[in-house]
Amino acid sequence: MELLPFDVSADSPREAHLHLSTNHRSSFVNSTWESDGSSFFIIQGLANLGEKKMILFAILLLGYIIILVGNSMIIFVALTDPKLASPMYFFLSNLSFTDIIFTTTSIPNMLSGFLTPMKTISVPGCFFQMYFFIQLAVTGRAILTVMAYDRYVAICNPLRYTTIMTRPVRLLLIAGAWGFGTVCTMPPCSMAWLQAYCFNVVRHGWCDLSSVRKLVCGDPSVDNIVSISFALLALLTTGILILTSYILIGVSISRMGAGQRLKAFTTCAAHLTVVSISYSSASFVYISYRVGTFSPEVRIIVSVLYAALTPFLNPIIYSLRNKELRESIKRTVSVIRSAAVLPSKDVSSVC
Template sequence: MQGENLTIWSLFFLEGFSRYPELEIVLFVFSLVMYLITLLGNSTLILIAVLDSCLQSPMYLFLGNLSFMDICYTSASIPTLLVNLLSCQKTIIFSGCAVQMYVSLAMGSTECVLLAVMAYDRYVAICNPLRYPIVMNRQVCVQLATVSWVTGCLTALLEASFALQIPLCGNLIDHFTCEILAVLKLACTSSLLMDMVMLVVSVLLLPIPLLLICISYVFILSTVLRISSAEGRNKAFSTCGAHLTVVILYYGAALSMYLKPSSSSSQEIDKVISLLYGVLTPMLNPIIYSLRNKEVKDAMKRLLGRITLHQTRENL
């Protein structure tokens, strides 16, 4: 700290779940297992999307980006959580806190936009199948993915830069990570500018993309219901089921965290939601896409077959 008001901190203490020491080992095991499954599942999806020639469609390009975001998002906070769950000194330096806050915000914001892009991709594929190769060509897909990344990274930079400049009257963060809302609770005075930035970014990245997703699925549902054969309807629904499930999980947690009144739940509940949002959702994404998508399951079988064949040749 510097000066008499002690508002510039070089070290922060993370409260985490230290109020419940008997649960810390359980939470450590739970978080570690979920994190390893997240790394394995999302890395596998990226690998098969890159290596399998049958998965070179726009949907799998976006899915690869989604998996990479989930790896980055969990890696920004979960390793620190794991260390602190086993440590008596639950600390993080200012630069580490800044990086953690920025990466979490950037990946979360980018995913909001990307899920809307993926909904548009499904809309074009089902409602305009003949024009799909033209509308969603490789260049357009790369541009849409780039827009998602740029939007998420820039809005995160805006939020984090404002948040880190606000004078803080303490260095005990009542969270297991440098989550922006938890850090802002330490502010000495409320900042109207910061509140406006948070509100504008939250509206731009939560309700608006969600509205676009809903509009896309209204058109999709209308088109699917006009398909005469049950087999055709089931095939159309199967291509959207995984994405829709991920959207419900992701936006359900995000909206409950960022758009609720501050007095509606305790900080302990916020931490539990954050843990589920930061660990469980990224872990479930590749599982959902694998279980509900025949192409992904077939690609995984081909990849496992190649690995088995390679090992057999090496043994011979």
């Protein structure tokens, strides 16, 4: 079966795919996917970079390991340390959990693509990856919104904080964040699944919705409108709620004394930093997709940075800004070291 070579032109995605064999054309009949010879997509990735791929592979692998270790440590200490029993650390552990799954939907696939001459993914696998990548991205921002509300209650209503942020309320807020991610993701991904695809080379590092949509046989204008509408819903809803929370926090802080202001700012600094980085990187990705001068390779690298940057920085930022979390991590590391040293001492004493 003839496959499209990777060295395609970046000028016109549809013209670049005209060399695809007719055996790869697919049809959509009676609401089912029917393939005339191809039941997979080819992930082009960064195949055109040559030997530079291995440098990127090493950097991305190291970053992914740090993401897994850092966020797993936050989850572990939040669940095991009684001193971190407050709602803030409950939400932070949920954010770390979301970040781990979010990066796992894309980065391992990207890493495997560096090691194989041609990376393929099944059609169902492609759409599952697409759905979870978008859903987890939206859910992560929804959790950041919940955390902003948590900071608002802690600073503006400190005496009622424990009565408002009860365990049922916390669980309801997290469930709402996941539900919001599903609502914003299901329509565009469902429409993409129901389309007929004439081409199967995805010019991205994974099954990105915008890149897959370029392979549609017909006119994807309606899909584009739906996708942009739900993207704006996700970004504007969470962004406005976070901004509103911090405006109210700012008004409350302005009425405090100097010492109280510093303490209140300290509790918000880490979250505010993470929010700024998250929305800035998302905006940059949006711009890169709509500026024609960016090459496909640059767009892929920007998307990888977007997918990895916030999950990578979250543990670092919260550890540096939060004294309780930093001390809890130190205690946990000390316990792990002691547990590792004791068996070796026992063995040496027996000998």
